[in-house]
Amino acid sequence: MMIDKSMIARAPASIRSLPEELPVPAEFRQPPPGYGPVPLWFWNARLDEDEVRRQIREMREKGCAGAFVCARHGLQTPFLSEEWLRLARAAVEESVACGFQLWLHDEPDASADATIALHPEFRARSLQIAEHLAEGAPLTLPIAEAPSSTIRNEKSEIGFLSAWAVPLGSGDEPAGESRRLTPESDGRIAFDPGDGRWRVLLFTVAEAEGADALNPDASALLLRLTRERYARAVGRHFGRTIPGIFTGDAAPRSASDRPGGAALPWSSLLPGACRERCGYDLLDHLPALAAGVPGAARVRCDYFATLSALYTRHFLALDREWCAAHRLAATGHPLAEEPLAPRAPRRADAAAACRCLDIPGVGNRTAATGGVRHRLAASIAHQSGRDRVFSETFGGGGWGTTLAQRKASADWQLANGINLFVPHAVYYSVYGKRKRDDPPSEFEQEPFWPHYRHFADYLSRLSFLLTRGKHAARIAVLFPSRSARAHFAAGGPPLAEEERPAVALAGFGAPDRLLLARIEKDLQALCDLLAQLHFDFDFVDEEGLAEARIDRSRLCLGPERYELLLLPSMTTCRRRTWERVRGFFEAGGNVLSCGLLPYQTGEGEENDAWLRAEVLELTTMDPTRVEHFSASSARAMGRAAMRPLKVNRDHGSRVARYVPSAVPLPEQRALLMKTLLRTLAAIDVDLDCGDIVCHQRETADGKIIFLANTADAPRRVKAVFYALGHPEEWDAETGEVRRLWQYARAGEKVTMPLRFAPHQSRVIVFTGRDGVRVERANFHVRRIIEQEEHYLVEGEAWDYDRPLDTPPNCSLAREGGGRWAEGIDQGLVEPVALGEVWDLRVLGDNYLVLEDWRFHVPRSGQDPALLSTFQEHWPELPRRRPITGDPDLEPLERELPDEVWLQTRFHLDAAPRGLSLLLEPLDVPYSVFVNGHEVVPLQTGVLDPRFLTADVADVAVEGENVVALRLSHAGARALEPDSRQRITCDLVPEPARLLGEFTALTDEEGSYRVYPGTPEQITTGDWCARGFPHYSGALEYSQMVTLSTDHFGCQLVLACEDPAVLVQVLVNGKPAGTCLWPPYALDVSDLLFAGVNQITLRVTNTAANALLGEARPSGLLGPVRIEPYTRLSVPVPKE
Template sequence: MNPSEFKEPAVEFRPVPFWSWNGGLTPERLRTQISQMREAGVGGFFMHARNGLKTGYLDEDWFDCVRLCIEEADRLGMKAWIYDEKGWPSGFAGGIIPSLGREYRAKALVMLPERREDDEICRLLEVYEADGAIQYLYEWIQPLGDARFEGASYVDLLDTRVTEAFIERTHRHYEARFGSSFGRTVPGVFSDEACALLWLNPDVPALPWTTGLDALFFEKYGYSLLPRLHALFLPEGDYRSVRYDYWSLVVELFAERFSKVLYDWCDSRGLLYTGHLMAEDRLVYQMEWVGDVMRQYEYMHIPGMDHLGRYFQVSRPEQQVQPYTTVLSAKQVTSVANQLGRERALSELFACAGQGFELSRQKWMTDWHLIHGINLFSPHLLPYSMEGEGKRDYPPTLGPQQPWWGDYRLLTDYQARMSYALTRGKRIAPVLVIHPIESAFELYSPLDHSLVPELNAALEKLSLQLLDAHLNFDYGNEHLLDKYGSVSGEGLRIKEAVYQAVIIPACTRLRKSTVRLLEQLAERGFPIFCEDGTDTRIPQGPGDDGVPESSMLPEQLRQLPLLPFSIDRLSTQVPQSIVVEGEDGGTIWLHERETGSQRLYFLANMSEKKRIRVELKIAFAANLFEWNAETGEVLPIPARTEGNRTEVEWIFEPRGTLLLGATPQAGEEGVAGYPNNSAEERFTIPLDSAPVPLQPNVLLLDRFSRYEENAALWSAPLPLAEWIHAGSAGDPDTRFLAEVQLGEAMPELQLQLVVERHQALEVRWNGCPLITDGSTWIDPDWLCYQVPSGLMRKGSNEVEARLGVRDGAGHMENMYVIGDFSVLLTDGKVPILQRAQGTIKDPTGDVSEQGYPFYAGSMAFGFSLDEMERHRGQERPPGKWLLRLTRPQAGSIRLYVNGILNGARAWEPWEWDITEHWTGQDCRFEFKIMGSLRNLIGPHHLADDEAINFLTPSHFFDRSGWTDRYVLKPLAIGELELVYREISQCQ
């Protein structure tokens, strides 16, 4: 690995955010935002048409904007990626394709209990009677008129005509205009959440369908599907074989008629085809939407996944929330990448984590992905505008609107260096776990989901066991095994990857071709393990006598010399170049690579609470180096070398990581010692002066009265959520009134009212019109209205906004009052505006409880170390002086010494080396602590929103978990320590 390339990775390794084009696009703002991205360390962007877009999608104005961005990216050395749809799922071309005709629209096979006449939507395919009940099976075609699809519908991606039309009306337009940039400034195309079935009605069971599927089925299998359609829903007749054949065909059609066609088109033009499928996270989700995601990854240059929510799956969760995204999501995509020699694997991540998902948790989630082999990050979401839904669009917002954006480069540099490092050489994964999705083919029914989750649970449990034991593995998809699998003296090969051991998890069937490979592998003496079934048995369905059968393995495997699976038994059969030992050592997960003669180990603490000490034992005499992805430095690590083994002790702080390089020694002995086990002295530093807000404070207005024209009076005030729920928040020319409570007369106070650009036709304060000079706050579409001091009065002040014709901008939105004041929350419910001075009594405590509940900015904390001078003068061994914050709650924090920046931190350890900067008395220190948009944007009334696994736009006005009290996220600097750390000496 090249140290200079590691320190300054190429732009290709930098994150590529979803850039949401959700307003009226202008050249000036597009250029400004690209410049802001580059300054923040972003390598490029996906130009993503999204809800709120006012520029015509695929019109000439659209392509003019695309051209401008490609040219600007080229000028700045960035990459401009194509996103192939307006919204998602991909394939409908903003409504163009389904409008071509009935045959292009999405189809499904549905079961209904009633007979209906054939029409443009439904066509009867089979009538089936069971237990006295008649079931009718129909071909269903989605009607036009769905607002999600621009008033059209979704499309049938199992039909080649649809894919060809999609390419003709989307991709070829880009090629005609920007083909000369393909493979250069325009690296590739992102396809988002494509699916074989889009069905959102849980009351009607449905399966994928396409024109002529019955004929294709007969041609492939030699028997007719039509009289057996009921077997896809009901456990009747030879239903398992019918289901397996049906799903095998559906998955093949999806792969060959959609994924491969797009892959080939991109490949022939030097473009990288990437993106992700719908619902990769669990086997039952795949069956509901796609069938088999790994089958589709074969036709992606950069296979990808979607990580939704603020949590991820570990074996020892420290919160009670069940994560939406699981290890299956990541391991499925990186397994195919590893096997097919794809250097990169992508994740669209952070969506639904909330506006308070700060950089420390973004970094932690990044590490989880890196462990699995994800090395290209597409963070969600950088909005063109935060008007309307733009601020609630599956947050967090990633952009200059966030107070911590100025320190975002801490994360992007880290991601770039780690992405560079974890594309070097080859990932080591000697264990193959057969993926049981094809067992799900025969177990799944839209009427009964119960069996597939058991299959999923067994696979998850096995996967987590292997991760905890540091036994690297891939999943083996049976299609890829059939197509690329072979056995030799090396082991079982799937194209570029070779495995020395195979595990068969709980399953009900395997392909004959898979069994043949396993037989050949056993003949070569390689171990094949199976789960013993003591705690996980997958029901097989009703037997001949009506009694459910249970078996862990298909019958044809029982002739193989199978070993009962256990971690200990597997560990003795598979050589490991590194062993991690210590209490809670299983909480440290491992990614291993071989780069020439060097081994590279990435280890990450999956706990956000535990400090874990381990011994790392490397199975050869090595010189060790820490590749620090935060700084770009490469530092030697003292270690013990005894014969052909190298040992080092390492302490992992909560969420801590280590990128460890091990190079075989060339005859010299290693040096013993432990690098991060140094003695420390700690001194508490009191912060006794109040912090200074560096941006205006905020008063949130989210309760409104509505003027009722018929009655000529104002309604009672209600939360905005109530008006939205009643459908009364979006009528043009409607007047809304909010109250601002001033606790005292403050004639010197300068206030501004902030209203979103297209929300207000007219704004008044106490009946007098306000005028904007065009200045904005937070976002270019949030306009400021100056409030003359003569209009303000003690007690209740009325703020009125009249909605204009908003060109689709949505409903009434919260408004904000900004200025130099504090906000008292009476009983946590009623905000009262008062003077700012003297409200922060505890400088180290939560400022959201001390006058700044809705604040979205930064705070300055000044202090000196004069009282600590006597400690600095004492005799000590060589060492360093550090400032450390314990448990701060912030987006990022900067330290300034005498006005000069001494570094920024955004995650643990929150400490700064001041050895060279602490020069004696009169040395002034200042922390700047950056918050987030969470308390400004919300959700403000959703009780315990952190317990929600993923946050959607609907949660902001969700009344099911409603509380009248404002739910806020703390902003606090925490306790401050002065630390003296001795420099470790070699033992």
């Protein structure tokens, strides 16, 4: 593949000089294009141009900045066919017209089949490791394939490679040199263990999924078969409407491809590349990859380093070069990013992979939080001048995932450096099996889609703001990937439950699995502790440390300047890495060890001995000595765990040691860490609540501090910031910028009270010059108004139900001095509790998901009239299977009969005025009958654009009603799903649904009975138990409430205690706002008046009820009240 090298030097769109100033408030309120969510857009059915264009407009209207076009399960328009490319051109045209960014998505598995079809030798390979125990008797093992000596010259790629016997000692750990076993002439391995106990390891090269990501010729062909076709079709839009291309799930594969599996990635190129890099034949040291034989650490480190080099050079670098030559940003995330152990065999080097991407990213399954991968990707971006870091997020969370859960996850990710969100996903359709393809949907299948713009704008504002300036971290944490490689043994025994207590004590000489578990556990605990103490930090890997400059006692990588290098538990580092650690200390930098000290390099025994001596000299501690912390008191434990080790008297820098895991009490552990860190690095943020996470940025004219509450409960926080200028709050929900008036200042130290609702975020910005402020007050200060003779300090009580201990008072500070003053206490006003009975309006048809189908394969000549009577003895369809990475056919699809009859039923108390049957399309002809009458379903787009409805009001009867399907499978064939990309058929019906104006209540047997009409009133509580078990949509609750004139000296807040899952508020017919997440409270002061008022709440749930037939709690689950916060004012004289 020829690439114009002159174009590669161009800076990709995602790498630019970082903006140095804060945005103006108007720009924050409405950020530039490109900062909103950019969902994966699953093209997963037979595509229609008008529908493609409509969906683009719909996403744009709801605040999505763009979308990644992604071939997905259920696709019936062949990927990269002429029809696909025609639709891609139409999508680009529509995107140009409406200001939408259309990103390409090239998951390598999608085109690997074509690559392998042209060149079967490009199929990925894996090194399979079979293990057998030999003890007490000779062992004979057949080898299916003839022994292959040609493997050694790397021409033949499949089959037996070699066999080895490893002696075992106590604890089944290796105890000596391994022995190579030669196959017998009959193709068997024979081994006599004698009196010993041995592990016999058989190494075989096997085919794996996908194309070989380690082979440059395979990668070049993969690019040519996919990218070049896109370039011919829509290339003139590259770098403009098409900003970049997403390479997802690209990693070296093993056949088992599962954590702990006895397989490793392989390629015919690996042995030669390892020989060239490391100077020895990897094939002579294969046992080290699976057992802790002597020298195993070096072999493992060399294997993974070679693997990583081939992967980055032969796949990721080629990908990035192609993108740069075509003015595209290369982005994506490889597989298996967390935790350290599975990461090693799947990708080898996370940091190196991130460096090869213009926009590094991660996968964030579900709406979960936690882990280290987000910060690792963000750290590489911070250190290399990349301003965006993306997360493919929310996939697999299920249809019940709420916007509140999404927002809480996004907040945590923002605090860890993510600022480009790729929600998983917008589904072109969810009919049939598609709804089980890793939901939820970020599209109109969700009833909260009309409100999605609020969420998109929230993400857009924060993503924009948190790219300004540069990340402000003072601490660099060395990422222990080499230690993970050194102790990863493929197929080794998993960590047993009884071994877990020993993990915290594992040290030199411990089994690999214990050391690997400790390295991973200590790293996560250390990161959690730093976050709890609000010390922002970056990871730096060994390659990054080697490239870093040391300038005036700072470790400098790109724009980042670190004053403390923190070493987590690590056993292995390169010689040059420790030389850099020592060099940093000698140049005036501080070093803190927080766990195991390294004792091996993975570069040979001579270098190992050098490292041990150097570690001892720098830290005064022997890294091979196993520590035992057994003090008699918490204080003594703290003293033992925290030790100053060495001081650089020329610069005042220090080497210190603190082992948090040795301190059992969490409070003491955090206090000791905080105390120590304050002596080693300057502090920027100090909060008295560990549930708040933060992210800090600096600009030329200010400082940005993003804070997020990770707790399910409200938090009252005393916040201390070290910054110049006056503080402002930049509200990402509304786009408002508000001056904060209530804080105390002592030099750069600013102290202020902050309150957080559950999972609430706040952005505090320091900018400009300091001015008049309230340093102390016993109420919430809203504003300061300067008048002729005094300052008027206005606000309201912190709590609506707790009186002030003293009259309202405050201490005002300004240039030239300060004054204290007191106002008049207005007292409390009683809150207004709304009643439990509400007037009800149903904003849409009700749904009821019917019992699953019973099926029958008719005999020849069997009378179809049988279908009009429900057949209790027919078996039920098996439960539908979710689509996973290894999709499978439904049982009925494996042996398709020519015809299948299916039945379900529903019970009517009386026939409603309007009643419809809601069905999903099938890929075979079928007929629908209700009580023996054929009905015709039409595509109406209810719930999903492809869903069908049939009017059944005229054929439904009081009592039992039988719904039947006759499916013709004649000539149909269920093809096996192809790799990860496409299920190929929908031949088994999904459960049917009723649709109409009715309620559904359970009878004594637990079955649903349908009653015509809907109630005029409803009580507070789960609407599923009140006739709407499978309703997905909005119900409108209304009631009248009377307020006295006393309430209008207060700020009046309407608070809903537990709406499921979001609530839109109208007061006297006027919109007050929409609450998508906590706090479910709005200021409605300006919409209320004395006397009778109408309160209307429109509560919306998720699609889980209607799509899955699950009665997820929905509606107003808790009380509603109007909370009066007393308005207060204090005049403070100027003189």
